[in-house]
Amino acid sequence: MVGVEFNENKCKSPLECRKCLEVCGHGVLLTYPRSNRNHSRDAKDWVIQPTLISRCVGCFRCQEVCPLNAINISPGLSVEELPPPTQGFLKRLREFWRQLRVTIRTLVQ
C-alpha cells in the first residue's frame, strides 16, 4: 500500500491552489475547514487531509503538481509501517467516539 503524507504547515492556501485535489482521480485527498470557522469561508482556515488512503494507486501526480512540496508519497509501505496518527487525528477520533456513544445511547433509549 501507498503512504500519503501531507504537510499541513507547508500548504498555505488549499482553496486557492486546489491543484492536488483536482489532479487526484480517486478522491484520496479531501478538504475540510478547521472548527470555529464562524460562518466564514476563509481560504486559510481549510486543511487538506489524505482520507481514502486505501484508494491511492501511487501515481505521484499530486506530489508532482504541488508547488510547495507539501505532499510526500512513499509506495510499498506495509500496514505495520503506517505513520502513527497525528495529534489532530487523535483529537478528532475522540470526538467521533463521543458522538458514537451519544448515538448508541439514543438508539438504546
Add this chain to the structure above:
Amino acid sequence: MCQFCRDYGEGKKWYLQPKNYSEERYKEVGAKDKIVHHVEHFEEDMTTGLGFSEKLRLTDPVTFQEMLPMMQEQQRKMMWGQIILLQEAEQILDMAVKVFRLPCLCRSMRLGRSDCMYEFGFFMFESKDKPYEGYPGYSDHSSVITKDEAKKLLREFEEEGMIHTVWTFCTPYIVSICNCTAADCVPVKIRAQSGMPSVCKGEYVGRIDLDKCTGCRECIKTCNFGCIAYSTTLKKCYIDEYKCTGCGLCYSRCPENAVVLTDRNTMPELAGMW
C-alpha cells in the same frame, strides 16, 4: 422492499411520500437546528468519519467488519441518500412550494469549491427558513428558483451525465435532490469504485432489449458505474444487473429506446440488494 420504504414509506417508495417532506416531520425531529449544525460541520464530520474507518480498515480489518453495521446505522440516522430517476425527481419538485439552488457539499469537500451549484433544496410547506442556513458562502451563490427552471436544470444535468439522488438530513426528513457523478461525488465514487453501500441503489434495474439494440455504445459512455459491457461478436450491449444502480441514464440516452427499466423487487436475486 428496502429498510427505508418499510420504516418510512408504509411499503411504498419512501421518497415519494409527502409526509417525509412535511412540516410536522421538520419540527418533530428538531430537524432545523440539527440540519444547521450538520451543514455547518459537514466536511469536517465526513472527513473524520471516513478517515477513521479507512485507518481502521487497514490496521484492524476484523474490528472494522464488526463495527461496520454500527457505523452504517449511525450514518443512516444522520444522512442517507438513494438514487432516483429523472421522472421521480420531477415528481418531487412538483410537490414543492419553494425550490432553492444550492452548492453541493460533497464537491466542496472533494474539490474545495463552493460554487458547484448542483443541488436543489426545497420546502413542501410555507416557511421563512432557508435550507443550508449554516453553510458558509450560502448567500454568495444560492438562489430561489422556480419549479420550471429547476426541471430544466435537472434535464440539463441528465444530459451532462449526472445521476439524481435524494438526501436526508435527520432521516427521514428529505432536504435535497443532488446531481452526482462518479468522478466528483464521494459516496457515488465509493459505490462505483469499491462497491461499498455508501448510497442506496435505485428502485429499478435496467435491461437491454436485444432486438432493438444496435450496438451504438451510447449507454456505455454514460454509465457512471461501468456496468455495461459490449459484445464484439454479437454487436450488442449487456447490462450487469448485479452492478446496475437503476439511475436511468442509459434509459434516457439510448437512441433506440432499447433499455427497459424493471422494478428491482420483481427480480428475486436483486430484491434485497441495495
